[in-house]
Amino acid sequence: MIQELTILNLLRDDLQRVEQKMRSMGEKAYGPLAEAFLHLIGSGGKRLRPALALAAYDFFAEPASAEAIAVAAAVETLHTATLVHDDLIDGAAVRRGRTTLNAVWGKGAVVLAGDYLFARAAGFAAETESVPVIQLFADTLRIICEGELRQLFSSRQWRQSKETYYPRIFAKTASLFASATRSGAILGGASVEQEQALYDYGYHVGMAFQIVDDILDYSGDEATLGKPVGGDLRQGIVTLPFYHFLQAQPEPEAIIARLDAGEDAIAEVVALVRGSDALELAFGEARAFAAQAKADLVHLPAGPFQAPLVELADFTVSRHV
Amino acid sequence: MIQELTILNLLRDDLQRVEQKMRSMGEKAYGPLAEAFLHLIGSGGKRLRPALALAAYDFFAEPASAEAIAVAAAVETLHTATLVHDDLIDGAAVRRGRTTLNAVWGKGAVVLAGDYLFARAAGFAAETESVPVIQLFADTLRIICEGELRQLFSSRQWRQSKETYYPRIFAKTASLFASATRSGAILGGASVEQEQALYDYGYHVGMAFQIVDDILDYSGDEATLGKPVGGDLRQGIVTLPFYHFLQAQPEPEAIIARLDAGEDAIAEVVALVRGSDALELAFGEARAFAAQAKADLVHLPAGPFQAPLVELADFTVSRHV
Numbered sequence: 001m002i003q004e005l006t007i008l009n010l011l012r013d014d015l016q017r018v019e020q021k022m023r024s025m026g027e028k029a030y031g032p033l034a035e036a037f038l039h040l041i042g043s044g045g046k047r048l049r050p051a052l053a054l055a056a057y058d059f060f061a062e063p064a065s066a067e068a069i070a071v072a073a074a075v076e077t078l079h080t081a082t083l084v085h086d087d088l089i090d091g092a093a094v095r096r097g098r099t100t101l102n103a104v105w106g107k108g109a110v111v112l113a114g115d116y117l118f119a120r121a122a123g124f125a126a127e128t129e130s131v132p133v134i135q136l137f138a139d140t141l142r143i144i145c146e147g148e149l150r151q152l153f154s155s156r157q158w159r160q161s162k163e164t165y166y167p168r169i170f171a172k173t174a175s176l177f178a179s180a181t182r183s184g185a186i187l188g189g190a191s192v193e194q195e196q197a198l199y200d201y202g203y204h205v206g207m208a209f210q211i212v213d214d215i216l217d218y219s220g221d222e223a224t225l226g227k228p229v230g231g232d233l234r235q236g237i238v239t240l241p242f243y244h245f246l247q248a249q250p251e252p253e254a255i256i257a258r259l260d261a262g263e264d265a266i267a268e269v270v271a272l273v274r275g276s277d278a279l280e281l282a283f284g285e286a287r288a289f290a291a292q293a294k295a296d297l298v299h300l301p302a303g304p305f306q307a308p309l310v311e312l313a314d315f316t317v318s319r320h321v
Numbered sequence: 322m323i324q325e326l327t328i329l330n331l332l333r334d335d336l337q338r339v340e341q342k343m344r345s346m347g348e349k350a351y352g353p354l355a356e357a358f359l360h361l362i363g364s365g366g367k368r369l370r371p372a373l374a375l376a377a378y379d380f381f382a383e384p385a386s387a388e389a390i391a392v393a394a395a396v397e398t399l400h401t402a403t404l405v406h407d408d409l410i411d412g413a414a415v416r417r418g419r420t421t422l423n424a425v426w427g428k429g430a431v432v433l434a435g436d437y438l439f440a441r442a443a444g445f446a447a448e449t450e451s452v453p454v455i456q457l458f459a460d461t462l463r464i465i466c467e468g469e470l471r472q473l474f475s476s477r478q479w480r481q482s483k484e485t486y487y488p489r490i491f492a493k494t495a496s497l498f499a500s501a502t503r504s505g506a507i508l509g510g511a512s513v514e515q516e517q518a519l520y521d522y523g524y525h526v527g528m529a530f531q532i533v534d535d536i537l538d539y540s541g542d543e544a545t546l547g548k549p550v551g552g553d554l555r556q557g558i559v560t561l562p563f564y565h566f567l568q569a570q571p572e573p574e575a576i577i578a579r580l581d582a583g584e585d586a587i588a589e590v591v592a593l594v595r596g597s598d599a600l601e602l603a604f605g606e607a608r609a610f611a612a613q614a615k616a617d618l619v620h621l622p623a624g625p626f627q628a629p630l631v632e633l634a635d636f637t638v639s640r641h642v
Contacts, residue, residue, distance in 0.1 A: 030467050032474050085436060089429035108410035111432055112470045115406060115439070119463035122443055126456040134455055135447040142440035146351050149433045153353050 005315055007308035008047070011054050014064045014072070018050045021073045025120050036101055036113065040080055048312075049075040049180045052205070055305050056184030056198045067128040067187050074124035074137060075180045081117035082144055084110060089152070090235060094227060133183045140179040147171020156236035158246065158256045165240055166207075169214070174206030197299035201309065204293035208316045211286035214239035216319065218274050230270035233259070240285065244278035283317070290317045326636055328629035329368070332375050335385045335393070339371045342394045346441050357422055357434065361401055369633075370396040370501045373526070376626050377505025377519045388449040388508050395445035395458060396501045402438035403465055405431060410473070411556060415548060454504045461500040468492020477557035479567065479577045486561055487528075490535070495527030518620035522630065525614035529637045532607035535560035537640065539595045551591035554580070561606065565599035604638070611638045 008015065019041075026037035050072035057068040064072075084101055086092075088110045093103040101110050118141070125137040147168055154160060154168075181202030185195040217232045218241050232239050246252050255272075258265040273279070293313040297306055329336065340362075347358035371393035378389040385393075405422055407413070409431045414424040422431050439462070446458040468489055475481060475489075502523030506516040538553045539562050553560050567573050576593075579586040594600070614634040618627055 030470055030474075033470060085432050089432060107428070108473050109470065111406050111410060111435075112466055112473060114432075114436075116463065116466040116470065118436070118439055119459060119466050122459040123456070123463055126452070126459045129452045131447070131450045131452065131455075134452075135444070138440060138443040138447045142437065142444055145433055145437040145440050149351055149354060149430065149437065152429050152433065153351075 005308070005312060007051050007055055007305075007312050010304065010308055011051050011058075014054045014058075014069065015047055015050060017064070017069045018047070018054075018072045018076065021069060021124070022077060025073075025077070029116070033113065033116070036105070037117075039098075040084065040101065040113075040117075045076070045080070047076065048209075049079055049176060051312075052177060052202055053180040053184040055309060056181040056190075056202075057188040058184075059194070059198070059300055059303065059305055060185070060188030060190050065187065067130065068184060070124045070127035071133060071137075071183045071187060072180075074121050074128075075176060075183070077117055077121035077124060078137070078141065078144075079176060081114050081121055082148075084114035084117060086148070088114070089148075090231075092227070128183075128187060130187060133186055136179050136183060136186075140175050143171050143175045147175075151237060154238075156259075158238060158242075158259060159252070160238045160243065162240070162243060165238070165243060169207060169210040170203070173210035173213075174203050177206030177209070178202035194300060197296050201293050201296040201313075204289045204296060205313055205316055208286045208289035208293065208313070211240055211282055211289065212317055212319050215241055215279050215282050215286070217241075218270060219279055230267065233270055233273075234263070234266055240282040241273055241278045244281040245273045245276050248276065248278065286317050290314065326629070326633060328372050328376055328626075328633050331625065331629055332372050332379075335375045335379075335390065336368055336371060338385070338390045339368070339375075339393045339397065342390060342445070343398060346394075346398070350437070354434065354437070357426070358438075360419075361405065361422065361434075361438075366397065366401070368397065369530075370400055370497060372633075373498060373523055374501040374505040376630060377502040377511075377523075378509040379505075380515070380519070380621055380624065380626055381506070381509030381511055386508065388451065389505060391445045391448035392454060392458075392504045392508060393501075395442050395449075396497060396504070398438055398442035398445060399458070399462065399465075400497060402435050402442055403469075405435035405438060407469070409435070410469075411552075413548070449504075449508060451504075451508060454507050457500050457504060457507075461496050464492050464496045468496075472558060475559075477580075479559060479563075479580060480573070481559045481564065483561070483564060486559070486564060490528060490531040491524070494531035494534075495524050498527030498530070499523035515621060518617050522614050522617040522621075522634075525610045525617060526634055526637055529607045529610035529614065529634070532561055532603055532610065533638055533640050536562055536600050536603050536607070538562075539591060540600055551588065554591055554594075555584070555587055561603040562594055562599045565602040566594045566597050569597065569599065607638050611635065 022041045023038065026041050027034055029037050053072040053075055054064055054068060057064055083095065087095055087100040087102045088107065092100055094100065101113055125134050128134065151168055154164065178199050181198040182195060185198040190198065214232065217239065218230065220229060222228055233242060246255060249255055255269060258269055290313045294310050297309055300306070343362045344359065347362050348355055350358050374393040374396055375385055375389060378385055404416065408416055408421040408423045409428065413421055415421065422434055446455050449455065472489055475485065499520050502519040503516060506519040511519065535553065538560065539551065541550060543549055554563060567576060570576055576590060579590055611634045615631050618630055
């Protein structure tokens with residue numbers, strides 16, 4: 001279980017400070033928002049992104065400075081902001097087993113609540129007073145938005161190559177993981193090589209993490225997933241499992257025709273993907289990214305964070321059923 | 322006419338550089354976005370915000386540095402981003418006489434296009450490499466979002482006091498005007514007193530500007546306004562003209578009842594406001610803000626920007642019919 005990850009235990013006090021910083025933002029928000037933000041902030045996120053930022057920092061300097069806490073809060077708040085807008089775009093009423101803002105408020109309020117969280121995330125990033133960290137943050141925000149737009153505009157383009165999938169999950173997930181570790185490294189005073197190694201570690205863990213997420217969208221069950229199975233395909237999003245599945249089909253056109261034949265037909269295709277060896281092929285790629293992440297750690301100082309970050313890389317590819 | 326404003330002529334070359342910077346952002350954007358962004362960027366905005374940033378800078382240093390151009394692009398891009406989300410929230414199909422993104426794209430794409438512009442604005446702000454400017458920028462973004470949320474949550478609360486109206490238009494408009502002038506002053510190397518004077522000037526011009534905008538929503542005609550008359554009241558937004566109108570009513574409850582009686586009844590109330598002396602009362606307040614703006618200039622060095630900024634303050638309160 002994620003709660004038992006050594007890295008989260010090791011960073012418990014610092015993560016508590018991040019939590020407190022985010023909660024205090026929620027409490028200070030305008031009346032009707034405060035409750036909603038506290039709900040959002042407390043929605044059971046894994047806090048992997050702030051943990052990555054803090055772990056990267058702690059390689060070089062301990063305990064976490066106010067700036068390190070600020071950047072950890074910035075990445076998690078940015079992540080929360082993107083979830084709020086994603087849920088609006090998908091029309092999702094439930095995430096992580098809890099109702100979304102979307103299910104409670106009107107469209108306008110949800111757009112603005114997401115914007116407000118972007119603003120607060122930018123404010124946290126600015127608190128670091130580090131121009132490179134702030135520039136990285138702005139750049140990551142741009143990459144995430146661009147990736148979401150690409151995903152939207154390539155919706156229902158069933159025959160996508162792997163060369164469009166990888167940049168898409170970099171934008172969606174790995175970019176923020178990598179900018180979390182890189183920011184921590186910069187604030188901690190890492191050398192250029194160490195900063196690069198931590199960026200690479202974040203990138204590789206992020207890629208592995210998202211591939212497994214995309215596998216779980218097929219293989220998971222709704223209870224542990226906290227959302228319906230097969231959601232990606234229903235939304236017209238092509239991920240690695242579907243790519244491998246379609247590659248192996250003697251008649252891919254017949255599959256594609258079924259995707260245009262309504263909900264029931266899509267559910268059948270989801271079941272076919274689930275039963276195929278496409279999931280295992282995708283999983284092999286996730287494992288390769290996790291292995292690269294572990295190799296990146298060689299360039300970093302020995303100490304209490306080596307083993308927990310190896311464990312975290314292994315964890316990302318253990319979340320399957 | 323605005324095109325004849327001396328300040329815009331004086332800054333023509335620098336504004337051209339800002340325009341070029343924004344256009345180049347549009348051109349480099351992901352395929353389907355590029356055209357939409359160029360449309361948005363070229364939608365006939367008055368470029369008052371970048372002009373304010375550049376004028377404030379030029380009091381102390383000329384010609385505009387790359388950082389001054391960047392902050393001017395940041396404020397205008399942030400402004401454009403908020404318009405994109407506003408139009409989505411209002412469901413507006415037309416702004417400044419041109420179709421909105423909203424009228425062409427789905428909800429999801431519009432949300433993300435606005436987010437993308439926020440990201441680019443943050444990137445431009447980060448290019449200044451000035452931590453105070455970046456922090457001011459993040460803070461202004463937060464104030465704008467908070468203001469929009471307040472406006473949304475106070476919708477159709479017809480009996481609002483003037484004490485809720487002023488902070489609302491500060492958040493909506495004056496905060497960005499003031500942060501434009503303040504950012505220019507910081508980058509130009511103003512003293513603390515000069516920075517304050519330029520902040521105040523931007524604040525007062527912004528307040529005057531928004532009050533007149535709110536008057537024009539009643540008194541304007543659709544052709545010059547580029548949007549329907551009475552839009553604020555139809556959206557349930559109480560502005561200064563309606564406040565003064567309601568104050569003068571012997572039976573305000575009768576008016577409020579009509580606002581709940583459908584489109585035709587609202588149009589009648591709009592006509593009543595338009596024919597009352599509420600507009601002139603509101604206009605008097607706008608003139609007072611413009612006068613304060615001119616007084617703020619006393620604290621600034623003599624030179625070619627004094628007279629044009631007086632003219633600009635006068636201009637903000639000359640836009641009535």
